[in-house]
Amino acid sequence: MGSSEVALLAKLGIRSFSYGLVVLPVCDNGSIFNQEVLNLIEDDLIDKFTADVFMVALLSLSLSYLTLAVALHIFIDAYKNVLAIAVDTEYTFIQVEGVSQRLKQINYYYYRPCCIGWCRR
Template identity: 45%
Template sequence: MPLSPERKKEYFERMKALLTDYKKCFIVQVDNVGSKQLQDTRKALRGQAEILMGKNTMMRKVITNYVEEFPDSPVQQLIDICKGNIGFVFTNGDLGDIRTVLESNVRPAPARVGGIAPSSVTIPKGPTGCDPGQTAFFQTLQISTKISRGQIEITNDFQLIEEGTKVNASQAAILKKLNICPFTYGLILQSVYDNGSLFDAKVLDITDDVLTAKFGEALSMVASLSLILGYPTAASIPHSIANAFKAVLAITVGLPSYTFPKADPYKAIVCGDAE
């Protein structure tokens, strides 16, 4: 049902206010997310962020009008992101905290015929609770079974569905029979807008520890190349000094009549071993 002119005006004004008041937002995919789940997510984010849903055409129109009114605004790049079943989560808080709330608010869901599997599904081995008369059903799907204690038992873990494939009727039926809800649905983070920069949400996986480790790897590589090429850099100089000390120490240890303070402990060890 289309919105009335009054409701459209309210929506335009609200989105314009959000674009003005907030400098960060998540672009989220909302496939298979029910109204109750969305309401619970709004409650969890109260005071930290605001969720905005709507038709893509309306959102693109609001952003276009906003850019025309404020030509220097970088929000124009959000126009092309308004595709598919998406929404916005606006915030000025820590993106990591908001992400934690969004990813924690998920719901288990059954496999639906014709739906695309968001993840692979494996049926675990063990008793199924099904009577022996239903063995043929499992055989149709090539699931190895045996009869144990009056019920069908799956003998090995069986991968039933691969990620990204369509769920067929037989797969959905056996999961329902086994009372398995294999999928979880919630707001899926697609992109992040932060003070004019638009990037993939996976960038948030890069923590300080990851950056530190990557920097250490790069520093080691620069030092190695510098030493091989004989070209001193800030990364290689500590290694060069250490290597020079080792060379001087090796010569000093072999000279009984010469030493220097830093070499004394090493000479004592060598002389002690020789004795």
């Protein structure tokens, strides 16, 4: 549209229009995404990644399938079992000494260790 057409439309009281680009979907390598992917920041990606790793660990733990995501959970559960046995039998070693002393200071009879973890009795 030229300047003369714009002047004529202004005299008639008709506002001129402009072209704008509105992004609805985004296509990349054959995959279609919403327009929100253009506004993602690094923190959003980290949050989504950690949520997915958590879901993999949860699924792996429930299926008793060993993956790298559940390795830490398996070691912590094994330590809890060894700690429960050590406190119940009063057998001590370096890694249990501090924890067993703290357990004796709190109400030991309310939270008494059992072989599969901590049980309320």
